[in-house]
Amino acid sequence: MKGSIVVGQSGGPTAVINSSVAGVYAAAKKLGVKHVYGMVHGIEGFLEDKLIELEDYLEDPVGIELLKRTPSAFLGSCRFKMPKIEGHEEVYEKVFEIMEKHDIECLFYAGGNDSMDTVKMLSDYAAAHGKPQRFMGVPKTIDNDLPVTDHCPGYGSAAKYIASSLKEIIRDNESFGAKKPTICIVEIMGRNAGWLTAAAALAKGEDCSGADAIYLPERVFDMDAFMEKVKHLAETKSSVVIAVSEGIHIADGRYVCELANENVAVDAFGHKQMSGTAAYLAQLIADETGLKTRAIEFSTLQRAASHIASLTDTNEAFQVGHDAVIAANEGKTGMMITLDRNGEDPYQCGTSVYDIHAIANVERPVPAEWITEDGCGLNEGYEEYARPLIMGELFPIFVNGVPQHLVRK
Amino acid sequence: MKGSIVVGQSGGPTAVINSSVAGVYAAAKKLGVKHVYGMVHGIEGFLEDKLIELEDYLEDPVGIELLKRTPSAFLGSCRFKMPKIEGHEEVYEKVFEIMEKHDIECLFYAGGNDSMDTVKMLSDYAAAHGKPQRFMGVPKTIDNDLPVTDHCPGYGSAAKYIASSLKEIIRDNESFGAKKPTICIVEIMGRNAGWLTAAAALAKGEDCSGADAIYLPERVFDMDAFMEKVKHLAETKSSVVIAVSEGIHIADGRYVCELANENVAVDAFGHKQMSGTAAYLAQLIADETGLKTRAIEFSTLQRAASHIASLTDTNEAFQVGHDAVIAANEGKTGMMITLDRNGEDPYQCGTSVYDIHAIANVERPVPAEWITEDGCGLNEGYEEYARPLIMGELFPIFVNGVPQHLVRK
Numbered sequence: 001m002k003g004s005i006v007v008g009q010s011g012g013p014t015a016v017i018n019s020s021v022a023g024v025y026a027a028a029k030k031l032g033v034k035h036v037y038g039m040v041h042g043i044e045g046f047l048e049d050k051l052i053e054l055e056d057y058l059e060d061p062v063g064i065e066l067l068k069r070t071p072s073a074f075l076g077s078c079r080f081k082m083p084k085i086e087g088h089e090e091v092y093e094k095v096f097e098i099m100e101k102h103d104i105e106c107l108f109y110a111g112g113n114d115s116m117d118t119v120k121m122l123s124d125y126a127a128a129h130g131k132p133q134r135f136m137g138v139p140k141t142i143d144n145d146l147p148v149t150d151h152c153p154g155y156g157s158a159a160k161y162i163a164s165s166l167k168e169i170i171r172d173n174e175s176f177g178a179k180k181p182t183i184c185i186v187e188i189m190g191r192n193a194g195w196l197t198a199a200a201a202l203a204k205g206e207d208c209s210g211a212d213a214i215y216l217p218e219r220v221f222d223m224d225a226f227m228e229k230v231k232h233l234a235e236t237k238s239s240v241v242i243a244v245s246e247g248i249h250i251a252d253g254r255y256v257c258e259l260a261n262e263n264v265a266v267d268a269f270g271h272k273q274m275s276g277t278a279a280y281l282a283q284l285i286a287d288e289t290g291l292k293t294r295a296i297e298f299s300t301l302q303r304a305a306s307h308i309a310s311l312t313d314t315n316e317a318f319q320v321g322h323d324a325v326i327a328a329n330e331g332k333t334g335m336m337i338t339l340d341r342n343g344e345d346p347y348q349c350g351t352s353v354y355d356i357h358a359i360a361n362v363e364r365p366v367p368a369e370w371i372t373e374d375g376c377g378l379n380e381g382y383e384e385y386a387r388p389l390i391m392g393e394l395f396p397i398f399v400n401g402v403p404q405h406l407v408r409k
Numbered sequence: 410m411k412g413s414i415v416v417g418q419s420g421g422p423t424a425v426i427n428s429s430v431a432g433v434y435a436a437a438k439k440l441g442v443k444h445v446y447g448m449v450h451g452i453e454g455f456l457e458d459k460l461i462e463l464e465d466y467l468e469d470p471v472g473i474e475l476l477k478r479t480p481s482a483f484l485g486s487c488r489f490k491m492p493k494i495e496g497h498e499e500v501y502e503k504v505f506e507i508m509e510k511h512d513i514e515c516l517f518y519a520g521g522n523d524s525m526d527t528v529k530m531l532s533d534y535a536a537a538h539g540k541p542q543r544f545m546g547v548p549k550t551i552d553n554d555l556p557v558t559d560h561c562p563g564y565g566s567a568a569k570y571i572a573s574s575l576k577e578i579i580r581d582n583e584s585f586g587a588k589k590p591t592i593c594i595v596e597i598m599g600r601n602a603g604w605l606t607a608a609a610a611l612a613k614g615e616d617c618s619g620a621d622a623i624y625l626p627e628r629v630f631d632m633d634a635f636m637e638k639v640k641h642l643a644e645t646k647s648s649v650v651i652a653v654s655e656g657i658h659i660a661d662g663r664y665v666c667e668l669a670n671e672n673v674a675v676d677a678f679g680h681k682q683m684s685g686t687a688a689y690l691a692q693l694i695a696d697e698t699g700l701k702t703r704a705i706e707f708s709t710l711q712r713a714a715s716h717i718a719s720l721t722d723t724n725e726a727f728q729v730g731h732d733a734v735i736a737a738n739e740g741k742t743g744m745m746i747t748l749d750r751n752g753e754d755p756y757q758c759g760t761s762v763y764d765i766h767a768i769a770n771v772e773r774p775v776p777a778e779w780i781t782e783d784g785c786g787l788n789e790g791y792e793e794y795a796r797p798l799i800m801g802e803l804f805p806i807f808v809n810g811v812p813q814h815l816v817r818k
Contacts, residue, residue, distance in 0.1 A: 013584045041586045072580035079589065164811045168713040171481035171814060175422045177450045180488065184709075207814045275704075279688075295684075299705045300593075304577040307717055310810065390810035401719065401799035402573045405580060405616045 001033050001329050003105035007054075007321070008039035008046060009073035009140075010080070010111035010118065014154030015161070015306040016317040017140045018074045018406075020110045022067045023321025024138070025054045031329055037102060040408070042078035043109070043118055047091070049098050057406060066406040068314055069396050071306035074406060081114065082121040085128075092125045099133050106134040106328040110321065112141030112152070116336055116360040123334030123356060136324040137336030137356055140317070142303045144195035147364045148354045149338035153320055154303070156313030156389035159199035161305040162188060162298060163390060166203040166211060169296060170241050178238035180292065183230060183285050186211075187278035187297040191247045194218050194366045196302065200243035201378040202386060212240050213376040217247035218365045221256055222375075223284075229376065230285055246277050246297075256280060275299075307403050311392025316349060323351045347388035410442050410738050412514035416463075416730070417448035417455060418482035418549075419489070419520035419527065423563030424570070424715035425726040426549045427815075428477045429519045430484065432730025433547070434463045435473070440738055446511060449817070451487035452518070452527055456500070458507050466815060475815040477723055478805050480715035483815060490523065491530040494537075501534045508542050515543040515737040519730065521550030521561070525745055525769040532743030532765060545733040546745030546765055549726070551712045553604035556773045557763045558747035562729055563712070565722030565798035568608035570714040571597060571707060572799060575612040575620060578705060579650050587647035589701065592639060592694050595620075596687035596706040600656045603627050603775045605711065609652035610787040611795060621649050622785040626656035627774045630665055631784075632693075638785065639694055655686050665689060684708075716812050720801025725758060732760045756797035 007024045009017055021038065028036045040050035052075070057063045067074060083091055099107065109119050116137045123135040139146050144155035166186060173184045188197040194216025204210025212233050215221060233240045249255045260280035278295035286293045320337040327335065335353040342348045370382040396403030416433045418426055430447065437445045449459035461484070466472050476483060492500055508516065518528050528546040535542055548555050553564035575595060582593045597606040603625025613619025621642050624630060642649045658664045669689035687704035695702045729746040736744065744762040751757045779791040805812030 009584075013581055041588070044588065045586075070580065071577045073584040076586050077584040079585070160810055164716055164805075165710055165714070167811055167814065168480050168715065169709050171479065171816075172422055172709050172713040175418075175482040175486040176488070177454075177485050179450070179453065202809075202811065205809055205811065205813075207816050276688075279685075294709065296708045296710070297706065300578050300581050300703065301574055301705070301710075304581040305574070306577065307573055387809060392810075393804075393807060395802075395804060396573075398802060399616075400611075400614055400796060401569055401801075402576055402611065402614065404614075405576065407580075407616050 001031055001105055003103040004035035004037060005033055005106045005108065005325065006037040006039055006046070006051065006104050007108040007110070008042045009075050009077050010042040010109060010115035011077060011141070012303060013072040013077055014140055014142050014303050015071045015157040015309045016154055016314045017110055018070050019068045019314045019317035020138050020140060020153060020321035021074060022058070022064050023318035024108050024325055025058050026064070027322040027325035031325065034103070037104065038075040041076035042080060043082070044078035044080035045076060046098060047094055051102065052408065063406060066397065066404060068318065069306055069394065069403065070405040071304040074408065082118050085121065085125055092122070095122060096131055096133060104133070106136060108136050108138055108321070108324050110138035110140045112143060112146060113361055113363060116356055119336065120334065120356045120360040127334070134328050134333035136328050136332065137359070138320050138324045139336055139338070142196060143190060143193055145193035145363045146359060147362045148359055150341040150349065151339055151389055153313060153317035155195060156310040157306070158196055158302050159202060159386060160310040160390035161302050161308050162196060162199040163202035164308055165298065166200050166241070166243065167208050170203060170208055170239065173241050174239040181234060181238050181240065182292045182294055183234060183282070184241045184294045184296065185278040185282045186241065186243045187246055187295065188243055189298065189302055190217060190245045192217055192363055192365070194245050197243055197245040198366055198378050198382055199386065201382060202390060211243045212237065213242045214378060215244045215248050215376055216366055216371060217245045217249065218368065218371060219375040220251050221248040223250060227288060231289060234289065234291055244277055244281065246275065248277060307396050309394050310390045311394045312389055314394045319351060327353050344384065410440055410514055412512040413444035413446060414442055414515045414517065414734065415446040415448055415455070415460065415513050416517040416519070417451045418484045418486050419451040419518060419524035420486060420550070421712060422481040422486055423549055423551050423712050424480045424566040424718045425563055425723045426519055427479050427483045428723045428726035429547050429549060429562060429730035431467070431473050431476045432727035433517050433734055434467050436731040436734035440734065443512070446513065447484040450485035451489060452491070453487035453489035454485060455507060456503055460511065461817065472815060475806060475813060477727065478715055478803065478812065479814040480713040483817065491527050494530065494534055501531070504531060505540055505542060513542070515545060517545050517547055517730070517733050519547035519549045521552060521555060522770055522772060525765055528745065529743065529765045529769040535742070543737050543742035545737050545741065546768070547729050547733045548745055548747070551605060552599060552602055554602035554772045554774070555768060556771045557768055559750040559758065560748055560798055562722060562726035564604060565719040566715070567605055567711050568611060568795060569719045569799035570711050570717050571605060571608040572611035573717055574707065575609050575650070575652065576617050579612060579617060579648065582650050583648040590643060590647050590649065592643060592691070592700050592702045593650045594687040594691045594702065594704050595650065595652050596655055596704065597652055598707065598711055599626060599654045601626055601772055601774070603654050606652055606654040607775055607787050607791055608795065610791060611799060620652045621646065622651045623787060624653045624657050624785055625775055625780060626654045626658065627777065627780060628784040629660050630657040632659060636697060640698060643698065643700055653686055653690065655684065657686060716805050718803050719799045720803045721798055723803045728760060736762050753793065
């Protein structure tokens with residue numbers, strides 16, 4: 001590669017998306033790329049020519065190690081949707097103008113479904129207008145709902161946080177025993193796909209009975225069956241911990257969180273901002289059974305807890321960033337790097353590239369065959385798939401008792 | 410010591426209360442104590458003669474290492490208040506009867522204010538009735554509100570979790586920048602004392618601007634001043650993260666969480682069960698400013714997250730358990746072990762014993778001189794006090810990607 005490159009981050013951040021930026025930087029340095037720029041706040045900032053030089057932060061190898069351990073988007077993120085090309089050509093021309101100004105040959109964009117749409121639109125525009133610049137997608141989403149790729153960087157760390165924290169919550173919930181049983185409802189992110197909630201299944205082990213029921217948005221949520229299940233569990237166990245997806249919905253399509261609050265806010269992509277499912281269900285149970293209940297939302301922590309990141313996930317996030325640069329150097333464009341599982345035991349994973357058109361805006365749910373017949377659990381198929389993704393640890397560098405992060409000046 | 414001993418755990422569990430049990434066991438083994446029993450579910454279980462032998466779990470040294478890394482109460486906890494002696498002598502006699510049956514010379518009870526009351530009542534009864542058995546309190550509370558002792562085991566780990574998680578939340582909240590500012594309200598435990606919420610101040614460092622405002626229950630919460638502060642922050646910063654105690658209350662004494670929900674439940678000790686402060690404030694801000702808001706409750710996780718326990722705290726929890734046995738062996742009874750800070754730089758801490766009557770049922774607030782003049786921050790005095798308590802890490806033993814725990818069979 002003769003020119004320079006730019007990397008951006010987009011959408012909800014994860015614990016390891018910065019590791020992908022580190023991977024882009026490392027590969028670019030090996031290839032002798034002139035400048036490795038970072039977009040400040042994704043394509044939205046790029047359109048305003050807001051760039052930094054990664055060299056300023058990563059020349060020192062400790063900088064790379066800190067970056068890998070820093071949660072959220074080091075470069076800043078955005079939720080900017082590229083407009084349709086017709087009638088908005090000036091937005092597209094602006095992107096290419098800024099790329100030319102800085103001699104940027106390739107643009108790398110780390111994100112999920114919505115962000116891959118940006119890569120698709122830009123590479124389509126380039127193809128239609130004979131532009132030489134190349135565009136590559138770098139997968140990232142705790143939601144794990146991108147198609148084609150075996151899994152998405154960010155998922156393993158979120159799953160490790162969820163499984164580990166749930167195990168600690170189960171220990172806590174068990175402490176008062178049968179005399180003061182508490183029904184604990186834990187709400188986990190995932191609008192349409194239940195991948196994150198499924199990770200509750202990973203809390204189970206020889207030292208832990210695990211979650212007592214797990215409700216994914218892939219199945220219609222039956223309130224009556226749920227209450228029956230809770231009552232049965234409360235009669236047979238001294239501690240009940242149930243994991244629910246924020247996206248569970250009843251038969252008429254309404255989200256459970258909407259039953260509590262009809263004025264649910266909507267974001268720039270038209271997605272409903274959800275929260276309150278656990279609190280609503282906990283109140284219902286308390287009202288109907290008189291039992292003590294507790295509602296817990298993992299909230300932002302499940303995507304930001306780099307202090308308990310999965311080493312496998314961190315390394316794979318680095319790998320997809322790295323391999324996106326290698327692929328672009330070979331002339332690829334309009335593609336996303338995918339993770340391909342090449343071995344189960346021991347787990348092995350490689351990468352390849354795939355046409356972005358088959359990926360952008362497509363959501364992959366948890367396969368029906370991994371959900372137990374009663375609809376409130378995951379079977380061994382899921383565990384075999386997910387367990388390798390949470391293996392290994394990359395401990396923070398602690399300074400003054402708290403994890404140290406790399407931040408923009 | 411010729412006979413046997415018993416140790417119990419009581420009240421809300423912590424990340425390191427099991428380390429105190431390990432300390433009791435280790436000291437007892439050194440002294441050649443015959444049997445080291447554990448009460449299953451505290452004094453409530455003891456009254457039903459529910460005991461286990463710690464030897465069964467801790468003979469293997471790996472068992473002790475696992476116990477130190479297991480959150481919540483390994484032995485099971487309870488919220489049982491000893492009745493007043495007059496008219497309830499049979500409850501007290503039952504305790505001594507079970508002690509005699511098992512040749513138990515000393516009873517060790519790890520807990521906070523309410524649990525120290527149990528130690529006081531039992532030792533008072535023994536003194537009044539010429540009973541030879543001894544009773545020692547082992548301090549434990551994330552709330553850090555026991556008097557006399559410099560600090561309480563459990564606090565350092567909760568504070569480390571709060572500071573580290575808040576830092577990750579701040580990183581996340583900053584990611585979308587000035588174009589999509591989010592006001593994030595984080596709710597932290599602490600009914601009457603703001604020690605846990607104060608720990609939000611420890612997120613600050615050269616890589617992090619820290620919490621933008623911190624509201625403790627030690628000061629009356631002024632809703633108008635709060636809204637003014639939020640509006641001012643929103644105008645001057647692209648990310649606003651505010652920490653509030655669940656126990657903040659307005660001038661007429663009502664808790665902020667009661668403003669949202671008048672039917673607040675009450676526990677066995679008459680304490681209100683609190684939650685919903687952050688959600689209430691976030692909604693108020695959204696309604697009044699139109700800004701995007703987010704409410705996060707650390708909830709149970711702040712007392713259960715042994716995966717990010719403070720090594721200093723874990724060691725001190727071990728020490729107070731250990732030294733309680735040494736003190737009892739020297740004939741002490743009706744006392745609690747206290748932590749005494751002997752050096753600031755470097756930090757050094759020893760233990761001594763103190764009359765339980767001066768401790769039981771007394772709550773120690775955050776000193777007024779550590780709260781900033783505007784009432785929404787902590788000054789250096791607090792940081793000098795608290796920083797040493799969160800130093801060092803005792804990483805979990807990870808099995809299958811999640812922390813391994815020691816559990817009762």
